[in-house]
Structures are given as structure tokens and as C-alpha cells.
Amino acid sequence: MAQVEAEVVVPVEPALAFAVSQTTGEARYRWDPFVREQHFLDGSTRPAKGVRTSTRSRHGLGMVSEYVSFVPPSHVGMRMTSGPWFFAVFAGSWRFTPTADGGTRAVWRYVFRCRPGWLAPLAERIGTRVLGRDIERRIAGFARGCSDPVVLAAARQALDRPADRPGQEPPHRDG
Template sequence: MLIKHEFEVHASAKYLFDLTQDYTLRAAWDTLTSEAYLINATQAAVGAQARGMGGNGLSMDIEYVSYKPSEVAAVKMISGPYIFDQFAGGWHFKALSDELTRVRFSYNITARPRWLSWILTPILCLKFKLETEKRIVALTAYAERQFVAVPVAVR
């Protein structure tokens, strides 16, 4: 089941992309993540793997399947909580100006066990949708607060 969120942030696409892919800063803004780090790489890129752990103690390992700086980062789950049969996500950044970006989060989720997926997937997606809305508010607030502090030459 596909979940999409689209929103605007008063920050540059480059700044937002870099912020969202910086695992040393992820826990500072990401309400879904208490800890995150790259597993097999020093920076995000196609093929890089990362682990994210939630405040609930569950963790998910993902692998980047697309990575285009300032524009798109897409991942797929390689291991995660039992309830997830499949998980994939993409974050798209479109610069509307030097200081305004349209961001689209898209997630494709299927629940397990497969024979109950027809009822569990919508429930899991609703929960993830609500958590993602909190994540968007937190990302927007953090990014806009930090972006104004970034020197113009660095933006």
C-alpha cells in the first residue's frame, strides 16, 4: 500500500537533502528514529546500508537503491520487524527557490503474515502515516530553525 506526503520547507533542497541523509543528525529531528547509522559505508550512496532503531526498540536495515544528491534518496528494507513483509521508501526534493523546497515522502508497505496482509497492511499503513506526519512537523521545524543559521555561502 502506497503512502504519500508532500509538503514545503523554507530551506534549500541541498540543505534538506544533506540533513535527511546525515546519520549523525538523524535522531535530532526524526521522531521515528532514536538511533541511526550506516552499516557498510561512510556516506549514503546506492548500495549503502543503514540501520535505524525506533524508540520502541524495533530496528530496520535498509539499502539505498537510488541516490541523487539534492533530489532523491530511495531505499528498500533488507531486514526489519516481523510485521513488515515489504518496505520501500523514497524522499524527493524539488527546489522551488534557493530557500524553498517541496518535499515528497513516499512509502510502499506490505504487512505480514501474507494471509492476513489484507487487514494488517491498512492498519500498519495508518500507524505509519500518522507517525510520518509527526516526522514531517519535526523535520520542518528543525530544518527551518537550522537553515536560517547556515551562512549564505554554505547554503
């Protein structure tokens, strides 16, 4: 399988960095140059293991993916369940580790296999270049988001919400 990876150190703690990476709506579009449109499927309103999302990229390609792991504030993983015909497999993981100075090291990785098999060696070399540029732009946007007051406010708001399971209403808080 082909793989691309990018990393950055951001000046926010892992919980906040993780929350920035999971922002939705306008906050997400402010920092993420890859995503043109994204929404949860199956009635879910928050990311969690098993939750599916529909994403349309800036390239105009659509993909449905499923969270295969969701462990705030350390890592998240997703796999494509349907998407562009030329991907036989596509998956991504984002890892967040604390740095000695209170920041976070973020490492993002995509793995993929192209089809048809006879074209895969060439397609994967091209895909590595294209996705390599995309992941670099995306992680640079994430770094900018980690210093954007609007994005940080949305991420902090998400951190303040009570944990819940996909498809369930969050617990009621007395006020």
C-alpha cells in the same frame, strides 16, 4: 501494496533540504522523531547507493535498509533488507523539488506489504494508519530541522565535504 505519503514545503533550497534529510548522529536525532538510533554498516561513513544502514525506531523495532537510489539534491530511495517479521516488503522514497520562491517541496512516501498473506488486508489497513501518523510526524520534524540552526550547520558541513564512494576515504584537500 499499501502506501503512505506526506509532503511539506520548507524555506531552504533543495540541496540544503536534501542534506538535512541525510544528517546523522545528534543532528538527525534533533529533528527525526522516528529514529532512536541509526548507523551505517559495512564500514560506510556516508549515504550512497548500495550503502546499508541499521535503524532502531522509537517503537523499538529494528531494520536494516539499503539505499537503492541516492541522487542529491532531488531524491533518495531505500528498501528494507531485514526487519520486523510482519513486513514482507518495506521501501521509502524522499523527493525534493524547488519551489518558485526558492524553497523546497519535500514528498516522502513509504510502500509496504505485510505478512502473512491471510492477515495482510487487515495488517495493511492498520499499518497505513500507524505509518501515516509516523510519516506525518517525521516530515513535520524535518520541517523544523530545516529551521534549526544546529541541524542546518550540520547539513551545510555535509554539503562542504567532497563527494566520495562508500568505503573510500574522501579525497585529500590541500589547504
